[in-house]
Amino acid sequence: MKVTQDNIADAILSLRGSSVLAVDTETTGLSETDKAFAVIIANAFGVYYFDERVVPNVFAELRVLFATTPARLVFQNTKFDIRMLESVGIIPHSVSDWYDLTSMARIVRNDHMEYNLASQAKRYGMQKLDGPLKKYIKDNNLFEERTNFFGEVEKQPRYDWVPVDIMCEYALMDARITFALYQIYLKLLDDSELKLAHDEAILNKVCYRMERLGMRVDTDKVFEAMSFEGEMVEEKQLQYLELTNAEFVNSAKSLQKVLSFELPKTDKGNPSADAVVLEALLTTVEGRDAEIIRLVLDIRTYEKRISTYYRNYLIMKDKNNVIHPQMWIAGTKTGRFSYSDPNLQNISKDDPDDPSPERYSVRECFVPREGRVFISLDYSQMEYRMAADYAGETKVIEAVMNGADFHQATADMVGINRKPAKTLNFAVLYGAGIDKIATMLKTTPQAANQLKTKYFLNLAKIERLIDGVIATGKARGFVFNWAGRKLYAAKEFCYALPNHLIQGGGADVVKEAMRRIYLDPELGKLWLVLQVHDQLVFELLPEELVHIPRIKEIMESVYPAKNGMKLTVDVSISRLSLAEKHMRKYDVGSSRHITVPNIQEAETKVCS
DNA sequence: TTCGATCGCGCC
DNA sequence: AAAGGGCGCGATCGAA
Numbered sequence: 001m002k003v004t005q006d007n008i009a010d011a012i013l014s015l016r017g018s019s020v021l022a023v024d025t026e027t028t029g030l031s032e033t034d035k036a037f038a039v040i041i042a043n044a045f046g047v048y049y050f051d052e053r054v055v056p057n058v059f060a061e062l063r064v065l066f067a068t069t070p071a072r073l074v075f076q077n078t079k080f081d082i083r084m085l086e087s088v089g090i091i092p093h094s095v096s097d098w099y100d101l102t103s104m105a106r107i108v109r110n111d112h113m114e115y116n117l118a119s120q121a122k123r124y125g126m127q128k129l130d131g132p133l134k135k136y137i138k139d140n141n142l143f144e145e146r147t148n149f150f151g152e153v154e155k156q157p158r159y160d161w162v163p164v165d166i167m168c169e170y171a172l173m174d175a176r177i178t179f180a181l182y183q184i185y186l187k188l189l190d191d192s193e194l195k196l197a198h199d200e201a202i203l204n205k206v207c208y209r210m211e212r213l214g215m216r217v218d219t220d221k222v223f224e225a226m227s228f229e230g231e232m233v234e235e236k237q238l239q240y241l242e243l244t245n246a247e248f249v250n251s252a253k254s255l256q257k258v259l260s261f262e263l264p265k266t267d268k269g270n271p272s273a274d275a276v277v278l279e280a281l282l283t284t285v286e287g288r289d290a291e292i293i294r295l296v297l298d299i300r301t302y303e304k305r306i307s308t309y310y311r312n313y314l315i316m317k318d319k320n321n322v323i324h325p326q327m328w329i330a331g332t333k334t335g336r337f338s339y340s341d342p343n344l345q346n347i348s349k350d351d352p353d354d355p356s357p358e359r360y361s362v363r364e365c366f367v368p369r370e371g372r373v374f375i376s377l378d379y380s381q382m383e384y385r386m387a388a389d390y391a392g393e394t395k396v397i398e399a400v401m402n403g404a405d406f407h408q409a410t411a412d413m414v415g416i417n418r419k420p421a422k423t424l425n426f427a428v429l430y431g432a433g434i435d436k437i438a439t440m441l442k443t444t445p446q447a448a449n450q451l452k453t454k455y456f457l458n459l460a461k462i463e464r465l466i467d468g469v470i471a472t473g474k475a476r477g478f479v480f481n482w483a484g485r486k487l488y489a490a491k492e493f494c495y496a497l498p499n500h501l502i503q504g505g506g507a508d509v510v511k512e513a514m515r516r517i518y519l520d521p522e523l524g525k526l527w528l529v530l531q532v533h534d535q536l537v538f539e540l541l542p543e544e545l546v547h548i549p550r551i552k553e554i555m556e557s558v559y560p561a562k563n564g565m566k567l568t569v570d571v572s573i574s575r576l577s578l579a580e581k582h583m584r585k586y587d588v589g590s591s592r593h594i595t596v597p598n599i600q601e602a603e604t605k606v607c608s
Numbered sequence: 609t610t611c612g613a614t615c616g617c618g619c620c
Numbered sequence: 621a622a623a624g625g626g627c628g629c630g631a632t633c634g635a636a
Contacts, residue, residue: 251632252615266615274616304617307630332626336620343628346619362618383620430624440624492623499625503620507626533620533626 002049002168003058011048012061015069018043022074022179025084026171028160029144032318036084037160040171042179049168059088066092074099074182076117076174079208079326098208101178103200103330104185107193110333111488121177124184128177133170136162149314192484200329203511206518206528207327207337213529213539214324215344217313218367218577225360226310229302236299243291248299255296259289275300305348309362312342327531334504335485335511337531345532352580364579372527372539373575375548376583377555379534380568381406382506386482387429389565390502391465397565414458416451424455428462429502431495466498473497482560483508505559506534509567513555523547523554537578549588 003011015021026038038051039062050058066085070093075081078100085092092098102115112119118128134157137143142161145153159167189197240248244258252273256263263271278293285293316323323342331338339345348362368374384406388396399409411421420441427437438448456463472479473494478486479501485508487500510531517523517536526544530537536555540547548571555569576582 249632250616250630253633268614270614272615300616304630308618308628312629328627331628334626336626338627340628343619346617346628348618427624430626432624433622435622436624495623496625503626506620535620 001046001172002165003051003055005055008055008058008061011046012065014045015041015043015048015065018045018069018071020044020072020074020179020182021069022047022175022182023081023085024076024171024175024178025081026159026167027084027087028158029146029156030080032324034084035087036090038167038171039085039088039090040175042175044179047172047176047179049172051164051168053164059090062090066090066096069093070095072097072099074101074178076101076178078204079211082208083212097198097201098204099182099197099201100204100330101181101185103204104182104189104197106330106333106335107196107200107485108185108188109488110335110486111490115330117174117177120181124181126177126180128173130170130173133162133166136166149317150311193486196484199511199515202515202518203329206514207329209518210528210531211324211327213527214318214322215366215529216320216322216369217317217365219314219317219321221360221367222310222313222365225362225365226306226314228360229306229310229358233299233302233306236295236302240292240295240299243288243295248295250296250300250303255292258292261285261289305362309342309347310365313365316342329511332507334487334500335481335483335507336503336533337507337511344530347578350580361579361581364577364582366578368539368575368577372541373545373573374578374583375538375540375545375586376572376578377536377538377548377552378570378572379506379509379555380570382509382534382567383429383502384425385565385567386505386509386559387462387465387498387502389559389561389563390482390505391459391461392563393459393461394563396459397563401564401566410455410459414455416454420451421455424451428452428455428466430499431466469498469501470494481505481508482562483512509559510534510536512558516554516558517551520550520554523551526551548586552588 001007001011020043022042024040025036026040027036028034037053038049039059040047040049042048050062052058073092073096075098078098082092082098101117101120105112105115105120112123118130121128137157137159142158143155144158146156147153185197186194237248246254246258252263252271255273256271263273264277266272273296275297278297282290282293313323318324325342325344326340328338328340337345347366350357350361350363385400388400388406395413396406396409399412400406405418407422407425408418410425411418414421423440424437427440432440434445434449434452437452438445441448441451469479473489474491478488479497480486481501481504483505485504487497487504489497489500510533514528514531514536517526517528526547527539528536529539538551552569552571556567559567571586571588572583573586574582574584
């Protein structure tokens, strides 16, 4: 119901008595400067729409309610709604859980195509009907034209311009659905799955803090890099024009027109010209065709860096030059995080061995805030190690525990070189077929098959693990990872389950480490700013470096080895930026009572 | 003008 | 029978 002066007392009374509240916000937009204009709360008895245009100062009542109720809060997009609640001063009680509907939906079943509220509702016979609302906004042109950093206009729907009564109707529906779905998921989850859901709720708090802290960018550096690489694009495009007599267009179709030979085809029958195809062609093609291909590869690289990275950083930074990405804790079917706006898990890396590196690096644009340093803690070969441990491949485990490199250890066992062993480890873990392995090894399918047979002959436990996982998946529809997360797959996709098992197992290791660090009274205060699958990045003050050994210990102790394979973490440090060339190995040692090394000294050490 | 499919490519 | 896993996002192209 719409909360008015007349019914507000009853509404608050009802909400006060609830142990679970489903909460939704309606906002002026999605950006850092936007605010909530309505708060909708559902409980078992009803659903209530709070809007200050209906009851002046009604959020004051909600401030009191949220500050005092220990009720569990349930959201469809938790961190967004928490931010919007805080935008109007509504701060939830510290003991309240922040449950996330999508997390629960993923735990129920991880392999649906979509997890937005409408899809979730539909799955359980409900309908989120927002077509008419969208139509109303369109028909009445309730869009604001906002200009971004580059002065470009972006049209944004303004739900706060919709008449309150219309808005109320649709808003009530979403909160009601959220509450209903929560109840459904509760029934569907068993105790161990409920534990997972609760763990994800804790993780929401960890990630909320990470998003709020964000990552600082060096704006001058971004500008410099962008303009330099923009000039490179122009130069190369001019060369392309002179060579082909055609304007550069980045599509295989356009490229086909200027080449003297037929490009291979994609699965859909279109001309194919990705980097792998073009690089391969360069070994056979000469002259003008080769020159064109080199130009295309170069232009693509520069354009990618400009459009995907530099440009977006300028558009997305706040007034303090800080980027606040969105972390999606239930963004993947394996249990990994995903990141968006922008994605900070795919920032280009530079090859430290490249003899002619790019003048600018994208990672260099990310810099620690005043007085702080980046500390990166990376799990070493996490997924390979976990695979060996799951399989119980004793000799490999023993060798790795004695300091051997994983790929070398497997190479020794199979009796081949490290390089093909590495390729095979990779291929086997990812479920590659023989033809694919042959391509990767640059050999014939027959030879690849022989090698694979030899591999499994000597690493029989790995083969048994893979076969077992696939068989279980086919028979039962899902497998469990170490953390109790169920990984579902349709029969025809069970070949991917070994990979999901390992990838998801690694994801849960990092998630658990993040929680333990957050829940520690001292470590929880530290600035954790980035997670990249097997890596955590902190931004620390010099006096906080003493905590690193304990962080490392926690990370290394999360995974309960079945067969003695421990996970280890490498630490690196930089006070300059995230770029590889600035990160230096940081020796933590085994003792807790280490002295804090001088940061400058740490940076001059040779990176090993 | 808008939208979806497709391709391509960055990371782990 | 064969299958390289997981993401987000930009550009292009053709249809709506």
